[in-house]
Amino acid sequence: MDEEKRKDILERLKNGVVEFDEDMVREAAQEALDVGMDALDAIMNGLVAGMEEVGELFDKGEYFVPEVLMCADALYAGLDILKPHVKKEDIKVSGQVVIGVVEGDVHDIGKNLVKMMFEVAGFEVIDLGKDVPLEKFVEESLNANADIVALSAMMTTTMLGMPKVIEMIREKNPNAKILIGGAPVSKESAEKWGADGWAPDATNAVKEAINMVRGLKKEVMGEE
Amino acid sequence: MTSKHKIIFQPEGKRGEFEEGTTILDAAREVGVDIEAICGGKLTCGKCQVIIEQGMENLSPVTDDEKRLLDKRKAGKNYRLACVTKFYGDVVVYVPEESRGGEQIILKEGVELSVAINPAVKKYYLELPKPHLKDDLGDFERVLAALKEDYKIENVEIDYEVLKKMPDVLRDADWKVTVSIWNDREIIDIQPGYRVEESYGLAVDIGTTTVVGYLTDLRTGKVLAVDSMMNPQVTYGEDVMSRITYAMQYEDGLEKLNEKIVDGLNKILENVCREAGISTDEVSEMTVVGNTGMHHIFLKINPQHIAIAPYVPALHRSHDVKARDLGLNITKGGYVHVLPIEAGWVGADNVAVLIATEPYNQDEMCLVIDIGTNGEIVLGNKEKLVSCSAAAGPALEGAHIKHGMRAATGAIEKIRIDPETLEPEYRTIGNAPPRGICGSGIIDAAAELYRAGIVKKNGRFNLDLDSPRVREVDGNPEYVIAWADETAIGHDIVMTQKDIREIQLAKGAMCAGAHILMKELGVEHVDRVIVAGAFGNYIDKMSALIIGLVPDVPVERIESVGNAAGVGARIALISREKREEANRIARNVEHIKLAVHPSFEKEFSMAMYFPHMDKKRYPGHKEILELRGAE
Numbered sequence: 001m002d003e004e005k006r007k008d009i010l011e012r013l014k015n016g017v018v019e020f021d022e023d024m025v026r027e028a029a030q031e032a033l034d035v036g037m038d039a040l041d042a043i044m045n046g047l048v049a050g051m052e053e054v055g056e057l058f059d060k061g062e063y064f065v066p067e068v069l070m071c072a073d074a075l076y077a078g079l080d081i082l083k084p085h086v087k088k089e090d091i092k093v094s095g096q097v098v099i100g101v102v103e104g105d106v107h108d109i110g111k112n113l114v115k116m117m118f119e120v121a122g123f124e125v126i127d128l129g130k131d132v133p134l135e136k137f138v139e140e141s142l143n144a145n146a147d148i149v150a151l152s153a154m155m156t157t158t159m160l161g162m163p164k165v166i167e168m169i170r171e172k173n174p175n176a177k178i179l180i181g182g183a184p185v186s187k188e189s190a191e192k193w194g195a196d197g198w199a200p201d202a203t204n205a206v207k208e209a210i211n212m213v214r215g216l217k218k219e220v221m222g223e224e
Numbered sequence: 225m226t227s228k229h230k231i232i233f234q235p236e237g238k239r240g241e242f243e244e245g246t247t248i249l250d251a252a253r254e255v256g257v258d259i260e261a262i263c264g265g266k267l268t269c270g271k272c273q274v275i276i277e278q279g280m281e282n283l284s285p286v287t288d289d290e291k292r293l294l295d296k297r298k299a300g301k302n303y304r305l306a307c308v309t310k311f312y313g314d315v316v317v318y319v320p321e322e323s324r325g326g327e328q329i330i331l332k333e334g335v336e337l338s339v340a341i342n343p344a345v346k347k348y349y350l351e352l353p354k355p356h357l358k359d360d361l362g363d364f365e366r367v368l369a370a371l372k373e374d375y376k377i378e379n380v381e382i383d384y385e386v387l388k389k390m391p392d393v394l395r396d397a398d399w400k401v402t403v404s405i406w407n408d409r410e411i412i413d414i415q416p417g418y419r420v421e422e423s424y425g426l427a428v429d430i431g432t433t434t435v436v437g438y439l440t441d442l443r444t445g446k447v448l449a450v451d452s453m454m455n456p457q458v459t460y461g462e463d464v465m466s467r468i469t470y471a472m473q474y475e476d477g478l479e480k481l482n483e484k485i486v487d488g489l490n491k492i493l494e495n496v497c498r499e500a501g502i503s504t505d506e507v508s509e510m511t512v513v514g515n516t517g518m519h520h521i522f523l524k525i526n527p528q529h530i531a532i533a534p535y536v537p538a539l540h541r542s543h544d545v546k547a548r549d550l551g552l553n554i555t556k557g558g559y560v561h562v563l564p565i566e567a568g569w570v571g572a573d574n575v576a577v578l579i580a581t582e583p584y585n586q587d588e589m590c591l592v593i594d595i596g597t598n599g600e601i602v603l604g605n606k607e608k609l610v611s612c613s614a615a616a617g618p619a620l621e622g623a624h625i626k627h628g629m630r631a632a633t634g635a636i637e638k639i640r641i642d643p644e645t646l647e648p649e650y651r652t653i654g655n656a657p658p659r660g661i662c663g664s665g666i667i668d669a670a671a672e673l674y675r676a677g678i679v680k681k682n683g684r685f686n687l688d689l690d691s692p693r694v695r696e697v698d699g700n701p702e703y704v705i706a707w708a709d710e711t712a713i714g715h716d717i718v719m720t721q722k723d724i725r726e727i728q729l730a731k732g733a734m735c736a737g738a739h740i741l742m743k744e745l746g747v748e749h750v751d752r753v754i755v756a757g758a759f760g761n762y763i764d765k766m767s768a769l770i771i772g773l774v775p776d777v778p779v780e781r782i783e784s785v786g787n788a789a790g791v792g793a794r795i796a797l798i799s800r801e802k803r804e805e806a807n808r809i810a811r812n813v814e815h816i817k818l819a820v821h822p823s824f825e826k827e828f829s830m831a832m833y834f835p836h837m838d839k840k841r842y843p844g845h846k847e848i849l850e851l852r853g854a855e
Contacts, residue, residue: 061701064683064725066732066829066837073826104532106819107615109828130820131533154615156469157531184465 005035013046013078018053020070022077029081039085047078051120069109072116095147098140100128102161107154110182114150114199123148134161138168146176151195153182163193170194230314233257234277245284248274248306248317253376259323261307262420263349266374269420270297272306275318282313337580337791343442343798344407344561345508347420348375352399363391367403367411382411383557385548390414404508404555407800412557413508424448424500424507426493426554427793429573430514430522431455432464432597433621435488436790439496439507445798449499451492456484457521463597463618464517468531471521482524486551493553507554510547511561511796513789515598516571519562524550535568541807563796564807567815569613574600575810576792577756579802581785584609584809588751591738591775594789595620595759599734602813603741603750609809610744612816614737619726621663621759627705627717629660634712636665637762639705641672643853646691648672648705657712661705661719664762669705669719670727671767674834675849678703681834683728685721731773732832737818738775739827739841744816752781756788769848772835776842779851 009032016025025047032042054071057063063071097118101108108130118125126144128136141149149169153159162180169176180190181199190198228241231251240255249272252259263269270293276283280302286294290305306317350370355361361369364382367390371377382390394401397416404413404423423442428435436452460481461467471477490504497504512522516537520527523545525538542564547554563572574594583590585606592602599616602609622628629635633654639661641648650665652658661669673679678694680686685701687694693704706717742750753774755763765782768774774782785791795802818824830837835845 061699061721062684064728064832066728066832067682069825069829106533106817108819109825112825155531156465157472157528158533160469160472 006037006041009035009037009042010046010049013042014050014053016078017047017050017071017074018057020067020074022074025074025078026081029078032082033085039082040087043079043082043086047075047082048120051075051116055117065109065113068113072113075116075120095123096144097123097125097148097150098128098137098144098146099125099150099152100132100137101130101152101154102137102158102165103131103133104161105153105155105158105182106130107182108152110154110199111150111152114152114181118148118150134165134168137165138172141169141173141176146173148177148179149173150179150181152180153185156184159184159189162189162195166193166195229282229311231255231311232316234316234318236319242311244312245310248304248309248311248315251311252306252317252319257319259306259319262347263307263418266349266351266418267293267305267308268349268418270294270305271323273297273299273303273320273323274306274309275300275320276302276304277316277318279311279313279315282311282315284308284310284312337582337795339445339795339799339802341443341445341798342800343423343425343509344559344800344803345404345412345423345425345442346408347402347404347423348377349402349418349420350374350400352394352401354399363394366394367401367414371403371405377405377408380405380409380411383413383546385556386411386414404557406509406557406559410557412559413555422502422506424502425509425511425797426496426507427790427797428489428492428510428512429576429787429790429793430485430489430512430518431573431789432467432515432518433458435485435492436787437489437492437496438790438794439500440794440797442508442798445794447794449496451495451499453488453492455518456488457481460484462623464515465531467521468517468527471526472528472531478521478524478526481521485518485522490551490553504553505555508558509561509797510552510554510558511563511793513563513572513576513793513796515573516565516569519565519572522550523562530568537565537568537571540565540567540810542803561796561803563793563803564810566611566810566813568817569598570600570602570611570813570815573789573792574602574611575806576790576796577785577788578602578609578792578809578813579795579806580788580792581754581756583754584812586752589745589747589749590752590754591741591750591777592754592756593734593738593760593774594756595734595763595773596757597621599737601734601737601741603738603745603747604813608745609813610741610816611813612737612741612818614733614818616730616733617726619723619730620666622661622666624726625661625666625723626720627660628666628723629662631662631664631762632659634659635662636660636705636717637662637668638764639665639668639672640855641676641678643676646676646678646689646693648693650705657710658706658717659712660717662762663759664764666723666727667771667773668764668767669703670724670731670834671764671770671852673703673719673724675770675852679724679834683724683832683834685724727771728832728834731771732828733818735772735775735831735836736824736827739831740816740818740821740823742775743823744814750775750777752783753777754788755782755784756786760784761786766848766852769844770835770852772831772833772842776835776844778844779848 012028177196179197180195232239238255242251261272267289402415402419406412425440425442427438438447439449460470516530543562544559547558547560565571594600597618599614602611634656635653636650636658638651702718702720704716708715761784835842
């Protein structure tokens, strides 16, 4: 496969994500496989590169929640095609993340965005979904030996479950980093409950996720 | 042996044959003709006048008492009182409009609806035989006997508080009393003398922000006095979720919240009664509507479980509770009727809106929306109704908007922007110098910024424009609506990029909710949009269409119906049938949980665009922009 073809496919994958054109992404992803391109190369330098640009556009205020959600759909459309063809030994995991929306809460758009950004950044994400019983966060974080536990809540009433989970995790899995986020969660409450990081609201979730992930990457690398 | 005589009632033409000497009223009841006779034949009210068309000679003679009442009511020739007039031969009787029972009230504030009056509380005048040694029947039994004899009412119980005062009231009033009976089964008040024509109820709409009470004449449905106040619970949180959180966090939290609203309602009760010149214990029933959170807190039921998935309320159906159990100062034996809850957050306020607007009786596909922090949306017609609740957030009410404010003096309520010069024109409440922007102004601003091309369809500011009003402050784009020297606050009033984002989230949630309901019912467009809530009265309909707050519909098919929840509470006060209807509807509306709906995320993102990412759903958009341009 010539370099020109590779560049062309990567460009289309990237643009497809940025312009949230699912069809363009699917076509390019299929073509990548057809011409025998390395699937991981297509993901990292095509799809993920596109999502990184989306993050920048969001940072600049060019993009807002709708565009990012649509871009995410395009990204996943490509991932669905490419991921089964990635060689296991090629996957470098930068960390394990357990993520979910706390018990009693079913609002998961913010969580899904954060999850996607983690995946883009190369984390292995275990998504517990929404309305997750508090104990399950503890169990799953232990099972997966998670580096990060990310909790989301969109309502003041369900947010009250967060300090309980934090306490339980601290007790049983003291090495895990805990991130919390969602509309009602404030920096003050995050500090008070002893979380390691927070995101202020759904609107800023993506931006914060990028920051958190950036910070984490540094931290993870620093610890190595 | 007595012979039978024919009687015909006009205009209905109903007829029957009766024993000689039957009263016209008894005959009317027998054949199902509704004649109003509120004193029950005591010759006190004079309401049961009828006109004798034929057979005047076959009637019992006019007595002095009857003549006095007929004169008092300025009755014409051939008029008789049905309750005392007996017939001894064939007669034809005409029942004039004013004597017919089943009176209707036509509501005209926003909602136009005709309701047959049939309140839960009805009053009956009794003249009891005085007891003596040979007639030592108990007081209550004496009342029961009279109710049966005069009104054919049986199986009635009595409230304990009423029972306690009854012996004295009866004797002080010389055995002439008026009893109030609730739902044909319980005496909830006894008053001295003839008080049948003084029958009052209070309809209450407990909003998260505003509480309104309507003192209503139970016999006519007319509102005698209205009073409103800020919900006094606001000190414990602006929105309903933070109040529920308060109730969850503090042991006496629920008690405090409940106390606040009960005190507030007693204040409203006092105010409306003072205005109408009656005392608070003359009010015999209350109806209450409110969102599910307000509903639970008012009833002192732990609201925790409705705030946490799967959002299960303590009950769905309507509930009747003694006012005194809640500490409300209407008549001691009186009840509070709380309307039913549909599902989760689609509460009694929404049910009230539905019985006031009756989409379930329409052929047309109606979308009923109540815009608030939590927007309730109902779609359907006589075939089926579906509902959902959309977490719109408080942006459309002015919160989370940089210069947002409540609709008060100095609030910018209307904005137009010239697409050529990009210069605005605005109007403030009270024509005062501007202090901020209220809800209608916020929707106008978004619509006009978009129409003028200052904000793109994705909500992003266009900074390539030549106008000093479009600028960037610390990297954040904004548009100046009013320069500092025009305002009352000493600095520029602006609409920022972040404000637009907040509006997108709010309108996106409402619009996505509506489109998901449309999908559920398999319809591509709606015929009518009914906007409930006081806020709806002030929204510019065209602006709402321009930003896509509502689905595409011709602008004239958007109707504002004002505080329809309050109207629904009033309807429930005067109509038992409507109470049943409310329970039926609440059960039959199919509730869609938006947050877990598979297409919500996609619909939500598409609906955040102005007016929508999928242009095909707004075929009338170009036309509406042209209409606005031609204004």
